[in-house]
Amino acid sequence: MQPIDRIRLGLAVGTAKTVTKLVKTLNLGAASVLPGEISRRLHPRLLPLLFKQVNYGVILVVGTNGKTTTALLLRKILEDRGFKVTHNSSGANLINGLTTALLVDTKITGKLDTDYAILEVDENILPLVLKDCQPQYILALNLFRDQLDRYGEVDTIAQRWQKAISPLPSETTIILNADDPTLAYLGHQLSKGLTPPSKGGRATQGFEATSNHTPLACTPRQKVLFFGLNEPQLYLEEIPHAVDSIYCPSCGHLLDYQGVYLSHLGDYNCPSCGFAKSKTAINSQEWPQILIGVYNKYNTIAAGLLAETIGIQREDICHTIKNFKAAFGRAEELTIDDKQIRILLSKNPVGMNETIRAVTDIQKNKPSPVTLLVLNDRIPDGTDVSWIWDVDTETLTHQGGKLIISGDRTYDMALRLKYSESLLENPNLELIIQENLTQAISTALEITPPNETLHILPTYSAMLEVRENLVGRKIL
Amino acid sequence: MELSIGWLYPNLMSTYGDRGNVICLQRRCQWRDIQVTIVPLDRETPSETFQQVDIIVGGGAQDRQQEIVMRDLKGEKAFALQQTLNNDTPGVFTCGSPQLLGHYYEPALGQKIEGLGLLDMVSKHPGIDAPRCIGNVVFEITAKPLATELETIWGDRPIVIGFENHGGRTYLKTVQHLGKVITGYGNNGEDGMEGAFYHNAIATYSHGPLLAKNPFITDWLLKKALENKYQKEITLSKLDDSLAIAARKAMLQRLDLSKIIATN
Numbered sequence: 001m002q003p004i005d006r007i008r009l010g011l012a013v014g015t016a017k018t019v020t021k022l023v024k025t026l027n028l029g030a031a032s033v034l035p036g037e038i039s040r041r042l043h044p045r046l047l048p049l050l051f052k053q054v055n056y057g058v059i060l061v062v063g064t065n066g067k068t069t070t071a072l073l074l075r076k077i078l079e080d081r082g083f084k085v086t087h088n089s090s091g092a093n094l095i096n097g098l099t100t101a102l103l104v105d106t107k108i109t110g111k112l113d114t115d116y117a118i119l120e121v122d123e124n125i126l127p128l129v130l131k132d133c134q135p136q137y138i139l140a141l142n143l144f145r146d147q148l149d150r151y152g153e154v155d156t157i158a159q160r161w162q163k164a165i166s167p168l169p170s171e172t173t174i175i176l177n178a179d180d181p182t183l184a185y186l187g188h189q190l191s192k193g194l195t196p197p198s199k200g201g202r203a204t205q206g207f208e209a210t211s212n213h214t215p216l217a218c219t220p221r222q223k224v225l226f227f228g229l230n231e232p233q234l235y236l237e238e239i240p241h242a243v244d245s246i247y248c249p250s251c252g253h254l255l256d257y258q259g260v261y262l263s264h265l266g267d268y269n270c271p272s273c274g275f276a277k278s279k280t281a282i283n284s285q286e287w288p289q290i291l292i293g294v295y296n297k298y299n300t301i302a303a304g305l306l307a308e309t310i311g312i313q314r315e316d317i318c319h320t321i322k323n324f325k326a327a328f329g330r331a332e333e334l335t336i337d338d339k340q341i342r343i344l345l346s347k348n349p350v351g352m353n354e355t356i357r358a359v360t361d362i363q364k365n366k367p368s369p370v371t372l373l374v375l376n377d378r379i380p381d382g383t384d385v386s387w388i389w390d391v392d393t394e395t396l397t398h399q400g401g402k403l404i405i406s407g408d409r410t411y412d413m414a415l416r417l418k419y420s421e422s423l424l425e426n427p428n429l430e431l432i433i434q435e436n437l438t439q440a441i442s443t444a445l446e447i448t449p450p451n452e453t454l455h456i457l458p459t460y461s462a463m464l465e466v467r468e469n470l471v472g473r474k475i476l
Numbered sequence: 477m478e479l480s481i482g483w484l485y486p487n488l489m490s491t492y493g494d495r496g497n498v499i500c501l502q503r504r505c506q507w508r509d510i511q512v513t514i515v516p517l518d519r520e521t522p523s524e525t526f527q528q529v530d531i532i533v534g535g536g537a538q539d540r541q542q543e544i545v546m547r548d549l550k551g552e553k554a555f556a557l558q559q560t561l562n563n564d565t566p567g568v569f570t571c572g573s574p575q576l577l578g579h580y581y582e583p584a585l586g587q588k589i590e591g592l593g594l595l596d597m598v599s600k601h602p603g604i605d606a607p608r609c610i611g612n613v614v615f616e617i618t619a620k621p622l623a624t625e626l627e628t629i630w631g632d633r634p635i636v637i638g639f640e641n642h643g644g645r646t647y648l649k650t651v652q653h654l655g656k657v658i659t660g661y662g663n664n665g666e667d668g669m670e671g672a673f674y675h676n677a678i679a680t681y682s683h684g685p686l687l688a689k690n691p692f693i694t695d696w697l698l699k700k701a702l703e704n705k706y707q708k709e710i711t712l713s714k715l716d717d718s719l720a721i722a723a724r725k726a727m728l729q730r731l732d733l734s735k736i737i738a739t740n
Contacts, residue, residue, distance in 0.1 A: 389496030
């Protein structure tokens, strides 16, 4: 590092630390974004300078759902083995959030002393991050439709990832979900050293045009590993409605699914071109899992495979898995008096289908289960709430019980639930509408029987509000 | 009584919760003891089926999916769909699907996509840098005789509350506008008009889904379909719409329109 760089870096770090202290002292939030923003203005090349100092390497975690839980598990596995880990644990996953997380562990001299940096990265900014960073590992969990008013299509994102990843050196290991056809195809292309078509790509040419690009002569080939489930007993009875990628990413033919684990994740092959689920480097049947739900089985084996690749023993990983506690709002459990509360972030159709599946599994055979649903439509939630009609809420209403509904869009959710029933009155189902969240939480706690669990399904900003209400302090 | 609802390409054209429109139609039949079947109209469906359903529903698609649809919706299938709508079968086309019914859609990049040419209108994307039209939208239905028929069902001005999210802009020629924008962008953000109305087909950028908060449109579609099928005047039994009314009130209040529109 040049002396001038060292001075500017020191200045940026010092400022960041002052800002963090100020924000926290004044109780303005957790300071997970602003310090990064300010210090990057003071030193535009800050991020690469920080990345280079990480002792063993940077691990980027991407995907629509499960980043926070997977990153947290991986962090615990590494910390349990004595490694020092930097992690953007607040879930702030845009550039400023990543910078802030790294700065927290940077000394005023500009020295970042950490063994691994685990960074959750928003799917849209991965290409931007890769301009500044040569990660040791990239872990890609899944690609679903998320916020329609903000983001592009699943195919376009995968293509941009491929373009950004393919120039990385061969030391980088890419770990992908084999059960997601889009990601399996990405891995397939990467391991052949292929780059996507340069202009416009599939969106304008039609998907048939993709499978025969000429490989670039000097393209490095990253190591590609796959994780996935091989547990047919977990197959869903039918493919849910909220799916994106049931068409072959290589030739466009309808994929043939032997079974679906969740959304479009499953065991599949293409009857037309022969494209099929990639061979996994892990046998999921041998692994315990964290928390509840099939989606957390994916998060577990994703972190597990990466940790094994780093060289950590299986029994040590499993020890951490068994002692794992949830990240905030992700199947997080709290106790208030004699009642348990489990918060399950439900921010998009696939995520909510899975939280409903997990909740109804637990509530099965309970006489009158209580669930609180909170739907907001602020920027972090997406302003378009039409996605709730892509959720199979019927699973929840058919089971019956008491459903309390709240949030900015209380009545939109209430309508969705009312229209989930083919009878005007289901005697086992009670919809309780309370626009005011504080009241809704009080009611929900009141009607939850002692020693039972209240399940809360909030969107992102609603989850923060719920926690603030329950814990009494701000997260962001 | 019984009805069949034809759902255009359910796997390909259902991006923005548009399945909700099918659910609304289905449930309001079930709640009234009307037998209802949902018939997917997709790539595997023979063209005759397009003419055998009582209501047609179409939703929005992502670009790649829309292309697959347009490749399939040609020849006999296109003709069958045209015949059905020309024979006054009620239809509701939301989000991207109205673009299919016009002459063409010109995307920001790539080639012009030909439509069915049934509605005399064209859609164009003003360029990749142009902002999308996103947000809550409120408009009053003015198309004739639809507006009067809806008012009879609802007992109030037919004001639609929805959500729009479109990159393309639509320009109508001779086809009738569906309504007049009160707040939001509408067809193109320029002329203050929204949607199109042709025979008994409603075309609008508004989703949300459209029918959930505007149950009078749902009931109008059902009434038209039953009248076509049974060739007699139908009066549907009233349903409890208090949740929809509360949802409407909440949105109008937020948009500061509750004083201007004293609606149901």
